[in-house]
Amino acid sequence: MTHIALYDLAHARTGDKGNHANISLIAYKEEDFDWLVHQVTAEKVALHFGARKPSQVRRYVLPNLGAMNFVLDNVLDGGVNDSLNLDMHGKSLSFHLLTLQILRP
Template sequence: MTSTTPPRTLPLHRLAHARTGDKGNRASISVIAYDPADWPLLVDQVTEARVARLFASRSPTQVKRYLLPRLAAMNFVLDDVLDGGVNDSLNLDTHGKTLSSLLLTLPISIDNKEETP
């Protein structure tokens, strides 16, 4: 008899870290896998559609993903998410660094993999 265990869910930050930059009203968020073995899982689950849904409250007009397989990384470019940009926004910090923290909360389903510490 085979026992199947449902996949577990971890926040993205358990499998990857992020770097962010901003230019005008555009944010660029890179996601880099801690372990290159997790790269296929991240490519499969950290998609343009999921990132767009996660950032829906920021109303991006476009979310574009660029894959960097030799680095086990990907870069997302989100247009029109910075309230006009650093110089135009009245928000204290909706820019760069805080947006990567939001992306790292994205739930990732894993198949009984040992958790990354």
Template sequence: MTATAALYQFAHGRTGDKGDRSNISVIAYDARDFDHLVAHVTEDAVRGLFRERQPTAVTRYLVPSLQAMNFVIDGVLDGGVNDALNLDTHGKALSFRLLQLQIPLPPRLATDAAGND
């Protein structure tokens, strides 16, 4: 069985919005984990995480020089600030939701975890 942990243990996030589009940046705390995050925090994973909001598109942009990625999620804010009836019309809480995503431990930590079983 693969040990997992929440994404927030390896990265932090920032969120912005424009209309019915949210963008969520995920920035690795440790550059050694960036490739692992790229492999596991995918467009499909993000689409699945927000499936009940029925996003029309999810696009990921990588920024390796900053050990970061940015997700642009269309159709996820219930029409945008002026149209949405939800409590978080700006979608600021979406980054917190994404940071709850469970991912396998990075290899440098998985080795330590396996030795402690």
């Protein structure tokens, strides 16, 4: 088994609503999707975003799209208009997810 970053297997899109982030993870190849579903759990994503202190992480599996959607509650420091952070939403959060290291046989 070797470690591999998610960006080698998938790409991501992000949206935000208030203080919550919504990150979709989309497999590049259909044959990698089932394996990704087993490796990228809501618990692993919550740990990976631990510094942002999400109050909850929910995962929705979208098999017809070869994708998963993660909703991270309370990770945007109050939301885009309230946060003093520079872009702690959007692309920076999706790229952070893509740096998650997982095991690959």
